[in-house]
Amino acid sequence: MLSLNFSSVLHGQYLHWFLLGAICTLLLFAVSWVIGFLLSLIVVAVRSSGARFLVAAAAGFVGYHRNVPELVQLFVWYFGVPQLLPATWQQLINNTGNSEFIFATIALSLNVAAYMSEDLRSGIRSLPSAQLEAARALGLSYISSMRKVILPQALKVAVPPLVNQSLGLFKSTSLAMAIGVAEMTYVSQQVENESFRTFEAFAVASIFYWTVSFLIMGLGTVWSKRLNMDGTR
Amino acid sequence: MITFENVEKWYGEYRALHEIQETIRRGEVVVICGPSGSGKSTLIRTINRLEPINKGRITVNGRDIYASGVNVNKLRSEIGFVFQHFNLFPHMSVLRNLMLAPMDVRGVTGSEARDRAMTLLQKVGMAHKADAYPGQLSGGQQQRAAIARALAMQPPVMLFDEPTSALDPEMVGEVLQVMKQLAKDGMTMICVTHEMGFAREVADRILFMDEGTVLERAKPHDFFANPEHPRAQKFVSDIRH
Amino acid sequence: MTDLFHILHDYGLLLLVGQFPQGPLGGLALTLCLAVAGLLISFPLAVLVGIARTSTHTVIYLPVSVAVHLIRGLPVLMIIFWAYFIVPLAIGRSVSALTTVLCALVVYELAFMGEVIRAGIQALPKGQIEAARSLGLNGFQVMRRVVLPQALFHMLPSILNRFISLIKNTSLGYIISLNELTYSAYQINIQLLTKPFQVYTILAVTYFLICWSLGQAMTRLERRIQARRERTAAYVESTIIASA
Numbered sequence: 001m002l003s004l005n006f007s008s009v010l011h012g013q014y015l016h017w018f019l020l021g022a023i024c025t026l027l028l029f030a031v032s033w034v035i036g037f038l039l040s041l042i043v044v045a046v047r048s049s050g051a052r053f054l055v056a057a058a059a060g061f062v063g064y065h066r067n068v069p070e071l072v073q074l075f076v077w078y079f080g081v082p083q084l085l086p087a088t089w090q091q092l093i094n095n096t097g098n099s100e101f102i103f104a105t106i107a108l109s110l111n112v113a114a115y116m117s118e119d120l121r122s123g124i125r126s127l128p129s130a131q132l133e134a135a136r137a138l139g140l141s142y143i144s145s146m147r148k149v150i151l152p153q154a155l156k157v158a159v160p161p162l163v164n165q166s167l168g169l170f171k172s173t174s175l176a177m178a179i180g181v182a183e184m185t186y187v188s189q190q191v192e193n194e195s196f197r198t199f200e201a202f203a204v205a206s207i208f209y210w211t212v213s214f215l216i217m218g219l220g221t222v223w224s225k226r227l228n229m230d231g232t233r
Numbered sequence: 234m235i236t237f238e239n240v241e242k243w244y245g246e247y248r249a250l251h252e253i254q255e256t257i258r259r260g261e262v263v264v265i266c267g268p269s270g271s272g273k274s275t276l277i278r279t280i281n282r283l284e285p286i287n288k289g290r291i292t293v294n295g296r297d298i299y300a301s302g303v304n305v306n307k308l309r310s311e312i313g314f315v316f317q318h319f320n321l322f323p324h325m326s327v328l329r330n331l332m333l334a335p336m337d338v339r340g341v342t343g344s345e346a347r348d349r350a351m352t353l354l355q356k357v358g359m360a361h362k363a364d365a366y367p368g369q370l371s372g373g374q375q376q377r378a379a380i381a382r383a384l385a386m387q388p389p390v391m392l393f394d395e396p397t398s399a400l401d402p403e404m405v406g407e408v409l410q411v412m413k414q415l416a417k418d419g420m421t422m423i424c425v426t427h428e429m430g431f432a433r434e435v436a437d438r439i440l441f442m443d444e445g446t447v448l449e450r451a452k453p454h455d456f457f458a459n460p461e462h463p464r465a466q467k468f469v470s471d472i473r474h
Numbered sequence: 475m476t477d478l479f480h481i482l483h484d485y486g487l488l489l490l491v492g493q494f495p496q497g498p499l500g501g502l503a504l505t506l507c508l509a510v511a512g513l514l515i516s517f518p519l520a521v522l523v524g525i526a527r528t529s530t531h532t533v534i535y536l537p538v539s540v541a542v543h544l545i546r547g548l549p550v551l552m553i554i555f556w557a558y559f560i561v562p563l564a565i566g567r568s569v570s571a572l573t574t575v576l577c578a579l580v581v582y583e584l585a586f587m588g589e590v591i592r593a594g595i596q597a598l599p600k601g602q603i604e605a606a607r608s609l610g611l612n613g614f615q616v617m618r619r620v621v622l623p624q625a626l627f628h629m630l631p632s633i634l635n636r637f638i639s640l641i642k643n644t645s646l647g648y649i650i651s652l653n654e655l656t657y658s659a660y661q662i663n664i665q666l667l668t669k670p671f672q673v674y675t676i677l678a679v680t681y682f683l684i685c686w687s688l689g690q691a692m693t694r695l696e697r698r699i700q701a702r703r704e705r706t707a708a709y710v711e712s713t714i715i716a717s718a
Contacts, residue, residue, distance in 0.1 A: 067638075067685035068678045069645035072656060076678055079663065080671035174549035178649060185551050198559050206548060206556075213547035281608055310610025320605035324623050333619060334609035368702075379605075386609060 009200040014191045021187030022208055028101065028173045028183060032108040033166060039113035044120045045146060058117075065114030071175050073111055078103040078179045104176035112169045119161040123154035156227045163220030167213060184208055234259040234390065234421060235280060240289035242275065249275050251445040253289065257423060259389070262416045264432040264453070265425045267442035268468065273425040276442070277392045280423070281312045293390075310338050313383035313391040317399050319375040321367040327354070327378045328363040331385045338386070346385075353381040357411045373404030377411055391415065393424040429472060433457065441465045477672045485662045489680070492653050500653035502680065508647070508654060509640040511576060516583035517633070521626075523584055524591025525617060545585035550643055554578040558650060571652040579643055583636060590632045594625035631696040638685050638692070645681075655680065
């Protein structure tokens with residue numbers, strides 16, 4: 001059993017699969033991250049807008065995504081939502097040939113947006129309220145104040161939890177395998193099924209995840225240091 | 234009973250303790266004073282090994298505290314230490330604070346530990362607060378309880394690290410009262426303190442420190458009337474104003 | 475929608491307890507049992523991990539830290555797959571999906587709850603440890619009598635949070651066909667075929683209700699602990715002047 005043979009798993013068809021799996025994972029991660037981050041900014045803005053219905057809706061959005069397992073969120077989108085869509089939309093999505101990827105991206109983006117918005121909210125709350133007052137007193141509109149004064153500072157504070165969320169998002173891409181997205185975890189199972197080299201197949205996938213995880217953490221530390229170089233805080 | 238032989242301590246370039254050569258005899262009450270950052274706290278913290286030293290030897294009762302056979306926990310159980318910020322255990326009542334060490338370290342039975350604790354609390358005027366929790370006590374009460382806690386282990390020597398520096402002025406008196414009584418009862422005490430009234434009243438000797446060295450040793454009367462070292466003179470005149 | 479009520483009426487029991495008593499426990503009951511078992515097993519181990527992570531002995535600190543970082547760098551699914559592969563090898567015979575998922579969840583929580591406990595230990599003021607050691611208590615006694623009681627109490631909300639996480643992670647048992655709540659919903663969906671949205675909505679709402687209630691309990695607990703701390707600090711501070 002202990003005769004490990006990594007080369008058998010790392011060439012030809014299998015290597016091809018692993019590479020595609022890695023690319024798929026990274027793509028899923030990147031797209032979800034960008035959409036999620038932008039969305040989280042909107043959610044934060046909505047939540048502090050003061051309009052009762054909007055605030056409640058945003059709170060509900062965050063509450064849903066934090067209390068329902070991510071896998072279930074994925075299923076609601078992939079299995080449940082198409083049932084509600086008009087036939088033309090369903091056709092459109094199916095014709096792309098990548099419906100699984102699209103739904104996975106939607107589910108992951110919304111989920112990470114909810115968590116990131118909470119981290120940003122904490123970041124904003126940690127700022128002295130005088131900051132917003134000062135900005136408004138200078139004549140900036142609410143949106144300008146948020147954009148130019150509050151959010152930049154809140155982002156600095158929120159970098160460590162945001163890096164954690166990014167890490168979480170990266171690992172959550174593995175859930176997409178449940179709906180057939182050929183990301184790394186799916187591929188490692190495929191390779192394992194075909195080659196019977198369980199340890200090697202899982203090890204390759206694990207090394208991929210560890211490498212990127214540590215890269216993300218490293219980037220986060222660098223980014224955090226750079227943001228704090230002006231000596232504030 | 235406690236000796237320092239050529240003790241040195243440094244952090245990188247910074248000399249925290251330099252050429253410390255002292256002997257403290259049984260029953261002596263020694264007060265260490267000096268400007269902040271002079272190394273006074275560091276000095277007494279080396280005695281129970283809360284701070285390590287880089288060079289030299291410290292002996293307690295004739296034994297080198299860093300000798301190979303020395304059990305650091307046993308050493309500490311025989312030295313009473315009172316902190317500036319009391320450090321009572323907030324999740325235990327005052328009584329339990331006092332009972333913890335005798336029971337866990339010396340194996341004293343619960344009832345005996347309780348009796349000992351109540352006697353000590355009586356002595357420091359805290360018997361009525363035995364079942365209170367530290368969070369319900371004033372600073373002065375906490376410090377008196379902390380002194381009783383250290384005494385519960387029946388140590389032959391008590392170390393005080395600025396015991397009243399964190400207290401409101403009106404609470405300083407009650408703590409000093411306890412310390413003065415201890416001194417009168419013959420306890421060997423080393424106190425780092427700014428309370429010069431206390432020093433004048435009960436200290437046998439004053440050690441003046443600055444920048445990690447002992448610059449002057451004198452009896453309290455002589456120290457306050459005629460300090461010899463220029464920095465000691467400045468210190469004494471500063472505290473007068 | 476009336477559909478929802480019909481589904482709940484016809485399949486409610488399946489969702490709740492699986493095949494029990496005609497078969498093994500499943501559904502929501504299994505999910506909760508699995509989460510509780512995971513918590514009970516991983517908690518004492520996580521305390522050891524937390525202590526190890528604050529240890530000054532490299533021989534203890536290093537391997538545990540490396541292990542924690544490796545576990546945290548992997549998706550839970552990968553850990554389940556590893557457990558699926560390793561546990562039968564370690565025990566010597568094949569194991570059920572339940573055992574596999576339980577092992578995987580415990581390993582995962584070891585790392586995360588271990589970090590929570592480490593944070594709790596490190597948040598304790600140094601003076602507490604110094605005072606305890608000055609009295610002559612050894613390392614073990616200091617941990618047991620002074621550090622852990624305080625650290626664990628302050629970390630209760632975070633530990634509850636990890637329990638909520640455990641409940642959500644049990645849903646991954648679906649991947650290896652463990653008959654917990656999510657898999658039960660999947661089975662219902664296959665039978666009905668035309669109502670996936672309703673089925674999965676019921677599933678989502680069920681998880682939501684449980685996790686949200688626990689989250690509310692956690693917030694209330696947090697507030698009470700914080701209030702107690704503030705009352706203590708405020709009173710003591712009123713009798714203390716700021717230190718030099």
